Amino acid sequence: MSRVPHLVRGACVAGALIAGIAVADAACNKTPVRPQSTVAIGRDMTVNGVPTSVIGMQFAGTSEDVSKAFRDFWSRADVPAQGRSSSSGLLLSALDDECLYVLSIPSQPQRGNTRGLMSVIRLGVGQPAHRLPxxxxxxxxxxxxxxxxxxxxxxxxxxxxxxxxxxxxxxxxxxxxxxxxxxxxxxxxxxxxxxxxxxxxxxxxxxxxxxxxxxxxxxxxxxxxxxxxxxxxxxxx
The missing domain is CATH 3.30.310 (TATA-Binding Protein)
Incomplete structure (x- = not known):
């Protein structure tokens, strides 16, 4: 098991994010941007009491292409999406009912593909039981x-x-x-x-x-x- 010390302070996941990868809750199962490849970082986690999963993704296209695809997906679903850019990269988010989707894209060379960290937080659920109490x-x-x-x-x-x-x-x-x-x-x-x-x-x-x-x-x-x-x-x- 990989350790997850203080992972992603404030943005992590829960849901069946993409086919074939089990994550924290099947209700949060949308894929705003289809990845070329994925790496499961935390398939089934609880972060500060919140059901969570985190998946590393690689996308075709530049970060601008990925950002546009993310926003277009949520626009079609009539869900507001937000974006924030800084010297360290780009942070995209959308709140769909109780599912908060967060895509973090670090600054990187524009070489035809883009790496990112997709997180989903399942909000509004009761305190989950820890398997390691x-x-x-x-x-x-x-x-x-x-x-x-x-x-x-x-x-x-x-x-x-x-x-x-x-x-x-x-x-x-x-x-x-x-x-x-x-x-x-x-x-x-x-x-x-x-x-x-x-x-x-x-x-x-x-x-x-x-x-x-x-x-x-x-x-x-x-x-x-x-x-x-x-x-x-x-x-x-």
């Missing part, structure tokens, strides 16, 4: 969850939390490691403290632990006087 992985004490992403693949479920914690990264990492050990988690690896390229002092630490069929890879780093922790958990079914 909160109770399966104790999180660091005193932490504030910034992002929570669950990704489900056949035979495996992953969940990644991005967490802000007051205080020093080394101290928080040691405290979290000890807390897991007291709950029966076993260490399966620990990386040495890593250093920032611009700061001489050690900036963070990482380790891995396991409890039954659930494993976690954890990293703690110092940033602006606080700790940023990434807890990536995987459960094999």
């Amino acid at each position: 909160d109770s399966a992985v104790p999180l660091p004490e005193d932490g504030k969850v910034v992002s929570d992403v669950e990704s489900r693949d056949p035979g495996q479920t992953g969940r990644t939390w991005l967490i802000d914690i007051p205080g020093d990264a080394g101290w928080n990492a040691q405290r979290y490691r000890n807390s897991l050990a007291l709950r029966g988690w076993v260490g399966v690896g620990r990386q040495p403290d890593y250093r920032s390229a611009s700061v001489a002092a050690a900036q963070g630490t990482a380790f891995a632990m396991q409890h039954g069929n659930v494993s976690v890879d954890v990293s703690f780093s110092d940033r602006d006087g606080k700790t940023v922790a990434v807890v990536n958990a995987i459960r094999n079914r």
Whole structure:
């Protein structure tokens, strides 16, 4: 399973986006622009409580061609579409009932085809049940969850939390490691403290632990006087 740490902060998917690719909800199944090829990045995810999927796409034509096709599709469906361009690329979106379609096109050379990231967010649904529940992985004490992403693949479920914690990264990492050990988690690896390229002092630490069929890879780093922790958990079914 590919990890999805803090993926696409605010734009992700749910639906059968194109034939042959299963995604989060069959109701969100429109294809505004037909791709030449696709790569499933997250077929069945929950991002901050929202059913989600993300698919990388390559289209024939330039980004302007893709933008026009996207807008024309939604115009025919009588659905308002919006676009925003910047130095980093183009962002297109349309809200069709409870399905928010977002196509992000990064800046790229105009060579006859265009790469993009198609996302669909299914809005207005109740809080979905996590396959890897909160109770399966104790999180660091005193932490504030910034992002929570669950990704489900056949035979495996992953969940990644991005967490802000007051205080020093080394101290928080040691405290979290000890807390897991007291709950029966076993260490399966620990990386040495890593250093920032611009700061001489050690900036963070990482380790891995396991409890039954659930494993976690954890990293703690110092940033602006606080700790940023990434807890990536995987459960094999």
